[in-house]
Amino acid sequence: MTTIRRRGPALVTLAGTATAAAGLLLGTTLVAGPATSAEPAGDCAPAFPVDELAAGDAVTGLTVTRGTTPEPFTGEVLGVQEDGIGPDLDMVMVEVDMPEVQKAGIWQGMSGSPVYAADGRLIGAVAYGLSFGPSAVAGITPFADMDDYLAEAPARVPVGKAAAASIARATGVTRAQAAQGFRQLPMPLAVSGVRAERLATAEDRPYLPRGAKAAGLGRAADAAAEDLVAGGNMAASLSYGDVTQAGVGTVTSVCNGRVVGFGHPMAFEGETTMSLHPASVIYVQADPVGPGFKVANIGAPVGTVSEDHLTGITGFLGALPRATTISNTATYQGRTRTGTTTNTVDNAAAGTTFYQIIANHDRVVDAIMPGSETMSWTIRGTDTDGSAYELAFDDRYASDYDISGEVGYELADLVYALTRITGVTVDSVTSESVVSDDPSSYRVRGIQQKRGGRWVPLGKGERAEAKAGSTLVLRAVLAGAEGLSYEPLTMKVPASAKGMKGRISVQGGGWMYGGGNVTSVAKAEKIVDGMIRNDELEVELTLEKRRKHVERTKIVGPVDRVVNGAKRVRVVVK
Known part of the structure; x- marks a missing residue:
């Protein structure tokens, strides 16, 4: 068996652009654990009062x-726009005024760049650019307000006639262009390890971020904690490893x-637990x-981003946030690989x-192809009372178009439900997949009963005949x-x-x-216990007479393929 090995940690991000041709991130697994390098030298710059500008x-x-x-x-300074x-x-x-700004305008990833007054006090952070296109005009979030938590993040900041005229007089921007206002420098989520086509064609789910941009793989960043200085790079991530979801900006202080x-939100989550x-x-x-946009590698995590608000993000060095380890082992044609994300x-x-x-799957299967797959998964975590829980299931899937793209939803849906329960933690999610080229499945064609030494097709006027107190075969x-195959079905008929x-x-x-509606771990356990595999059959017998009602259910299988379709026939008990 050939094992595909993961390469060393890295992530390259275009700090949030929708127009990058090659992708937003070039990243592999980042080393999980606090950096051993020295902390950066603090600047602790005092704020400059905006009303003195x-x-x-x-x-x-x-x-x-x-x-x-x-x-x-x-x-x-061109001016100050109140509110x-x-x-x-x-x-x-x-x-x-900077050569790169003259070339690319205020770029994505410049968010957070500190701007100082002549006396060295900190005015604020670059956070906005003019809406019309590349420009050297920046909107600055005042540093004195970067700890304020306001209610709503503006996508666009209007510019009045007087302000537009002032900008036009002082720059090469026309009055009409300036009048289009400022917009927050984009910070869409950049996702490494997942191709753009996958992000674009994934089914609509509340847990899949909209506007996420794909990326390729690259080498690890040569960056450490001491590089987090005023004007230096910083990144905040929701996850890192095989799948790194991050945005890159600039340290203000x-x-x-x-x-x-940043000077503006990353995801506007308020209190958060992103990694720094x-x-x-x-x-x-x-x-x-x-x-324009900044293309950057991000390094291993060195701390936690604890606040994500209108005026920017705030983090601390040292301790990393509590994490969920998510992994998948995929095997196909003698190749196997385990991928892990924190x-x-x-x-x-x-x-x-x-x-x-x-x-x-895309790394191991390496194609969009029909096929089938067996997958087993386990979710481990802690319930609201502190006790440990474990949910596990295994199933079979088939697709006549893209097996890799269809197997992840069921597990992700359950993880989503669990993470929405207050006080419940998900500590690890592991899955193992064995993929086959064979996409074939079964369809329920009919139901037969053996009578007089031969199997009689039921339906079209032919009903099943049962005897009270015996077994219906x-x-x-x-x-x-x-062609056709047959699966025995038996059901006990009460006397x-x-x-x-x-x-x-x-x-x-x-x-x-x-x-089902997962409102607790106990409910999740009940749902998982009652789940029916895709390669099983559910047999249900329902009988009625006056006020009497009998219902029996039985699960048959698993068989060697996914089973689709259903059939129903009448039955009479003698």
Whole structure:
């Protein structure tokens, strides 16, 4: 058996662009564990009062265009727009002078770059760019407000006629362009390990983020905790490993082990448990129709992002957030690989589960193809009372188009339900898959009963005949690619059923919904215990006479293929 081995940790991200041709992330597994390198030197810069700024004031700033070392830039204050970002939250408008800005405009990933007054005090963080396209005009979130938690994040900040005229006079931007206003520098979720086609064609699920951008694989970032300095790179991730879901921006300030950056939200989660990473920039890519974007590798996690608000994100160095380990082992034609992802935000665990399964399948199966698969999975965690729980199941799947794309939803749906129960934790999600090229399945073609030494097809006027107190012996007719096969069916008929009539139905597991309303771990255990495999059949006998009612259910199988379809025939008890 050939084993596909994972390479060393890495992640490259275009800090949130929708126009990148090659993808947003180039990433493999990041080392899980706090960095052993030294903490960064804190700047603890004091805030500059916005109401003391005036048009024409010179400013300086820091950002990274390559590697990890911040580079200086200069600029000039164009004005202050009162309540520009939100109630009691002004926007400082600055024109930035820097070669990369002249080439690419204020770029995605520059979010959080600190801007200083002449006396060294911190005015705020670059967070917005003009809406019309690439421009050197930046909207600054005041640093004095970067700990305020406001209610709503604006997608676009309008600019009045007077402000538009001021911007036009001071820059090469026309009044009409300036009047289009500012928009938050984009920060869509970048996902490594999952191809763009997979993100685009996944079924609509509440746990799969909209607007996520795909990425390829690359080498590990040469970045460490000491690189998280004012003007340096920082990344926040929901998960890291095979599937890294992250955004990259810039540090605004570091003080007493706490890191503040971005100047706008990552995912606007409020209190959160994202992991905090350093990063290394490869280059800044210009875009002719929108803001440029930063391409960067992110390094191993070095702390936790605990706050994600309108004015930016805040994290601390050292301890990493509680995590869920999500893994899938896939085997196909003698190749096997185990992929693992560390998930740190509970409401992302279901999406990470789905992405991990499909990413590992694409690596091992290496094609969109018909096929079948057996999968076993186990979820382990802690219930609301602190006790440990374990849910496990195994099933068979088949697809005549894309087996890799269809097997992850059932497990991810259950993880989603569990993570929505207050006080319940999901500590690990493991799955093992064995994939085959054979996509064939069965369909229930009919039901037969043996009479007088021969099997009689039931239906079309021919009903099943049963004897009270005895066993009803039938067989299901299953149609497959090679022809017909037969599965024995037996059902005990109670003695009290004499003279009753009803029906007997046979339904393939592949046609049945096995979910339910999961409101507790106990309810989840009951649902899993009652789940029917896709390669099993459910046989149901229902009899009635006046006020008497008899119902019996039996599960038959598993057989060697997924079973679809259903048949129902009348039955009479003598």
